[in-house]
Amino acid sequence: MYSKKIAGQFLILACVAVFSAAQAQKLPNVTILATGGTIAGTGASSTTTVGYTAAKIGVDALIDAVPELKKVANVKGEQVFQIASENMNNDYWLKLGKRVNTLLAQSDVDGIVITHGTDTIEETAYFLNLVVKSKKPVVIVGAMRPATAISADGPINLYNAVLLAGSQEAIGKGVLVSLNDQINGAREVTKTNTSTLDTFKTPELGFLGYIQGSKPYFYRQSTRRNTADSEFDISNLNSLPAVDIVYGYANMNPIAFNAFVASGDKGIIHAGVGDGSLASTVVPSIVEARQKGVIVVRSSRVGQGIVARNGEADDDKLDLVVSDTLNAQKARILLMLALTKTNDTKEIQKIFYQY
Secondary structure, eight states: OHHHHHHHHHHHHHHHHHHHHHHHHHSOEEEEEEEESGGGOBOSSTTOOSSOBOSOSOHHHHHHTOTTHHHHOEEEEEEEEEEOGGGOOHHHHHHHHHHHHHHHTSTTOOEEEEEOOSTTHHHHHHHHHHHOOOSSOEEEEOOSSOTTSTTOSHHHHHHHHHHHHTOSTTTTSOSEEEETTEEEETTTOEEOOSSOTTOEEOTTTOOSEEEOSSOEEEOOOOOSOOGGGOOOOOTTOSOOOOEEEEEOOTTOOSHHHHHHHHTTOSEEEEEEBTTTBOOTTTHHHHHHHHHTTOEEEEEESSOSSOBOTTTSSOHHHHTOEEOBTOOHHHHHHHHHHHTTTOOOHHHHHHHHHHO
């Protein structure tokens, strides 16, 4: 009798194991690439939501803090680097982009989540949107409060991001940014508030969708070229062309513009006032920069709307490029990648209208 009970218990355990394995096989395989940021930050106390230290917690601890992840995906973690995102640079982008493409080429990876600091999350998202070579979901996620805070937003944001990265609905939507139950597209999203949880928005054009009840709901998607449809290839790149941003303001002088040209920049983004207007004090420097082969893109500090070609400046005469609706920091990224393909301003302008 005793041996029969033992045998029965083993049979039950075996059945449970088989059932669990079958369920795991049905779940999507999502890799979490950790890069640091507030989501991995710690504070002096549970009420510290400013003045904390970013990028302290490793990827394994982030995953362990959200056991619910196992219900929505087979999750693996990898620490790519560990930085506060104000320290993001071109080298980190190239490393991250290449790793993402390597993983997405594997049949056992269905989607990727990248944990990231919020300060430059929109820039990393747009860079990846241009260089990822797959339609598989790539979701970038962060947090506005450190992991040690009473009301830390990191765990639910990470759960939603994994859910989204493993979903069929996110396939082919380009790189996504997911925080605060909201889904934004990489091209348009921007940080709009220094500290509130709802800081990430897409002004005027709106969110792509929401996550509710452990399900993503999409209402629109970008019409611009991205990811698998992009022409940009970083597989053999070890560096990117130097491009910097000059900010427009009242009583502007050309010192910063001239300094960037003198330092060897290949391109400059001019974040002008209004519709990307150029102060008369800067125009001679722009003319000289173009004579030296430096590409100049007119963007706007406003943050919303189209920068009209030949609107506030004679772009044809000055041989300039306009950024369309891209803000200055994203225009910089697109120009860097465009310069790996061409130095022709007409071709670069076409690129800005396509991406």
